[in-house]
Amino acid sequence: MKKSVFFGSVTAVALAASGALAAEGDTLKEVKARDVLNCGVNTGLIGFAAPDANGNWSGFDVAFCKAMAAAVLGDATKVKYVPTTGQTRFTALSSGEVDLLARNSTWTFQRDTDLKLDFIGVNYFDGQGFMVRKDLGVSSAKELNGATICIQTGTTTELNLADFFKANGMDYQPVNIDSNAEGEQQYMAGACDAYTTDASGLAATRASFADPENHIILPEIISKEPLGPAVRHGDNNWGDIARWTLYALIAAEEYGVTSANIDELAKSSQNPEVQRLLGTTDDMGKMIGLDAEWAKRAIKAGGNYGEIFAATIGEQTPIGLARGLNAQWTQGGLMYAMPFR
Amino acid sequence: MVTYTGADNPPFRLSMLIYDRRYRSLTLQAIVFILVMLMASWLINNTLQNLSAMGKTFSFDFLFRRAGYDIPQQLIPYNSDDTHLRAAIIGVLNTLLVSITGCISATVVGVLVGVLRLSSNWLIARLMTIYVEVFRNIPLLLWILVILAVFTEVMPAPNAYRGENPAATMILFDTIAPTNRYTAVPSLGMTNPPATISLGREGISWAFIAFVVVIAAAWFGNRQLRRWAKNVQDQTGKRPTTWWISLAMFVLPVLFLIWYFGLHLIPPVLRGFNFADGTNLDNAFVVLWLALTLYTGAFIAEIVRGGVLAVSRGQTEAAFALGLRPRRTMSLVVLPQALRVIVPPLISQYLNLTKNSSLAIAVGYMDLRGTLGGTTLNQTGREMECMVLMMGIYLLLCLIISAGMNIFNSRVKLRER
Numbered sequence: 001m002k003k004s005v006f007f008g009s010v011t012a013v014a015l016a017a018s019g020a021l022a023a024e025g026d027t028l029k030e031v032k033a034r035d036v037l038n039c040g041v042n043t044g045l046i047g048f049a050a051p052d053a054n055g056n057w058s059g060f061d062v063a064f065c066k067a068m069a070a071a072v073l074g075d076a077t078k079v080k081y082v083p084t085t086g087q088t089r090f091t092a093l094s095s096g097e098v099d100l101l102a103r104n105s106t107w108t109f110q111r112d113t114d115l116k117l118d119f120i121g122v123n124y125f126d127g128q129g130f131m132v133r134k135d136l137g138v139s140s141a142k143e144l145n146g147a148t149i150c151i152q153t154g155t156t157t158e159l160n161l162a163d164f165f166k167a168n169g170m171d172y173q174p175v176n177i178d179s180n181a182e183g184e185q186q187y188m189a190g191a192c193d194a195y196t197t198d199a200s201g202l203a204a205t206r207a208s209f210a211d212p213e214n215h216i217i218l219p220e221i222i223s224k225e226p227l228g229p230a231v232r233h234g235d236n237n238w239g240d241i242a243r244w245t246l247y248a249l250i251a252a253e254e255y256g257v258t259s260a261n262i263d264e265l266a267k268s269s270q271n272p273e274v275q276r277l278l279g280t281t282d283d284m285g286k287m288i289g290l291d292a293e294w295a296k297r298a299i300k301a302g303g304n305y306g307e308i309f310a311a312t313i314g315e316q317t318p319i320g321l322a323r324g325l326n327a328q329w330t331q332g333g334l335m336y337a338m339p340f341r
Numbered sequence: 342m343v344t345y346t347g348a349d350n351p352p353f354r355l356s357m358l359i360y361d362r363r364y365r366s367l368t369l370q371a372i373v374f375i376l377v378m379l380m381a382s383w384l385i386n387n388t389l390q391n392l393s394a395m396g397k398t399f400s401f402d403f404l405f406r407r408a409g410y411d412i413p414q415q416l417i418p419y420n421s422d423d424t425h426l427r428a429a430i431i432g433v434l435n436t437l438l439v440s441i442t443g444c445i446s447a448t449v450v451g452v453l454v455g456v457l458r459l460s461s462n463w464l465i466a467r468l469m470t471i472y473v474e475v476f477r478n479i480p481l482l483l484w485i486l487v488i489l490a491v492f493t494e495v496m497p498a499p500n501a502y503r504g505e506n507p508a509a510t511m512i513l514f515d516t517i518a519p520t521n522r523y524t525a526v527p528s529l530g531m532t533n534p535p536a537t538i539s540l541g542r543e544g545i546s547w548a549f550i551a552f553v554v555v556i557a558a559a560w561f562g563n564r565q566l567r568r569w570a571k572n573v574q575d576q577t578g579k580r581p582t583t584w585w586i587s588l589a590m591f592v593l594p595v596l597f598l599i600w601y602f603g604l605h606l607i608p609p610v611l612r613g614f615n616f617a618d619g620t621n622l623d624n625a626f627v628v629l630w631l632a633l634t635l636y637t638g639a640f641i642a643e644i645v646r647g648g649v650l651a652v653s654r655g656q657t658e659a660a661f662a663l664g665l666r667p668r669r670t671m672s673l674v675v676l677p678q679a680l681r682v683i684v685p686p687l688i689s690q691y692l693n694l695t696k697n698s699s700l701a702i703a704v705g706y707m708d709l710r711g712t713l714g715g716t717t718l719n720q721t722g723r724e725m726e727c728m729v730l731m732m733g734i735y736l737l738l739c740l741i742i743s744a745g746m747n748i749f750n751s752r753v754k755l756r757e758r
Contacts, residue, residue: 154719
């Protein structure tokens with residue numbers, strides 16, 4: 001009797017070991033089986049990703065999570081939002097805690113290669129800026145010598161800041177903070193003279209102030225910050241789904257497909273590219289493991305790229321960002337979807 | 342004589358490993374050991390497999406790459422061009438600084454509160470009880486955040502000190518300026534500075550060495566003096582008065598050095614955005630130090646109280662009966678006996694404080710957790726290596742503290758014949 005207990009436990013350990021080793025993932029299959037998309041977002045940045053009083057997330061990055069859920073699971077609400085800080089986001093992605101990271105993260109060489117992430121595209125072309133109080137009397141970042149600056153640790157902005165001050169032969173005193181909310185609090189209390197992050201983040205932060213008119217964003221943009229969603233390295237099909245969902249949103253704006261006219265266009269459009277995009281002809285969804293109408297659902301979830309931009313961070317919103325570099329390539333911007341062919 | 346052969350020692354059979362009591366415990370231990378080893382090797386193997394499945398290697402090369410980020414408080418020179426390794430060393434030094442200063446101040450607070458809680462003054466004893474219970478029963482992280490909020494929201498910004506009629510004024514004869522970023526305190530300057538010994542990018546001033554040598558000499562001199570006084574007391578029964586000689590030994594040479602080097606205070610001056618010339622004590626450091634001190638101090642107070650109460654009342658009464666005054670009774674009779682009870686749990690508190698200092702990240706104090714385990718980890722994506730390294734460093738730190746305190750403990754513990 002006793003013998004069998006010993007051998008039993010040894011066998012159990014061996015089985016558990018082999019079982020754990022076999023768990024090597026296919027993200028699409030996992031997401032479908034779970035029937036919910038785990039989407040890594042910001043812990044709270046108005047306009048990009050922030051929960052409202054009822055805990056419903058909304059924003060520019062959140063809209064991409066919804067589009068993905070609609071494309072893959074057929075329901076834009078099947079998303080579990082996982083708030084991540086600048087420090088935790090990549091670990092959350094590479095450890096499998098989230099399937100997708102839609103959290104204004106800058107696409108850099110090292111993150112793409114050494115950190116084993118795959119950036120699937122750029123959804124916002126940004127640059128790092130500085131925000132100061134108007135009464136500080138500063139009109140240029142070059143006048144910030146000796147200033148105390150709030151900076152989120154673990155971000156590319158931290159490195160750009162060090163380089164910018166070094167290149168200009170100036171000194172500064174960093175105040176390291178962990179999240180945008182903390183940075184906002186420290187900046188508002190005057191614990192730092194300037195707050196630096198991506199210009200879009202500054203605009204979003206300023207929009208949440210009670211007195212936005214008393215704060216200015218300095219004209220210097222000290223870096224290129226191409227922000228985009230990222231997936232884990234190695235699951236190419238999942239990367240393709242995410243990449244082409246983003247292109248579907250961008251292409252939809254280019255071809256005038258909106259959430260309002262999409263059903264009608266799916267039936268009546270004579271444009272072959274629109275037909276392929278909406279799955280009327282050529283079942284492109286099959287090539288990436290989805291059905292024919294995946295892109296149609298993704299666009300319907302929150303509208304095309306332009307609609308999402310206008311609804312979350314555009315000029316009609318409190319954040320008030322102009323399209324600028326983020327206009328369609330046909331309008332002089334950099335937004336350019338690869339052909340659906 | 343009859344010799345029994347074989348009756349007591351039956352031939353060994355395999356089943357005896359389980360059914361014979363003499364072998365059973367050995368068998369069990371061997372099996373448990375094998376299981377534990379299997380588990381460990383599985384964990385390591387699993388980790389390595391998963392890392393390689395993600396295409397990651399296990400390497401510490403990243404430590405020698407350019408860090409690229411700045412650190413607010415540095416004890417040795419550092420800039421963003423230095424390596425991640427040097428950033429980690431800065432972090433270790435910051436951890437050590439807040440741990441050591443925290444341990445010292447927590448001990449002072451703890452001893453004071455612990456003794457006062459035994460005071461016969463009802464009000465003082467109750468106040469100390471309230472302090473201990475409040476700080477002991479609320480998590481440290483909350484204290485850190487509360488104190489940070491107080492420092493950030495209540496203290497004036499440096500700007501408030503500007504202008505003809507400033508909103509805030511410096512305290513202590515215009516020498517100290519508390520702000521919501523740092524506390525600006527005067528720094529030391531010398532009118533006749535001696536040369537410095539250069540050690541790479543860091544230098545040690547001869548003046549510093551001179552002060553250390555003089556104070557060490559005074560300490561040794563004082564010891565000799567007390568030994569001499571004890572001899573005189575043993576022979577004649579009368580202890581010569583020595584306090585003024587001790588005082589002179591410490592004060593006069595130091596005064597001479599101060600005059601010789603022209604040591605003076607340089608008050609902080611508001612220049613540009615911030616105070617300059619003086620030393621700016623980062624709020625992150627002050628907040629963390631204060632929280633660690635008050636929190637751990639409450640625990641140490643209880644340990645001290647327990648230690649003093651553990652010394653039998655009869656010891657005090659006997660000392661009084663011999664004619665010893667209360668102060669002497671405390672230092673010669675009660676405290677040496679109480680230390681035996683106090684020191685072992687005190688070691689744990691020092692270790693706790695050192696480890697708790699890793700909560701520094703909550704206030705942006707760049708300790709080991711903030712540099713190696715924070716920005717470096719995040720910029721390089723080397724979670725495994727950073728975590729292993731960080732755990733190793735904390736383990737080493739705590740073992741060193743523990744070893745040092747155990748040496749002290751063996752000196753104060755009861756000597757048995």
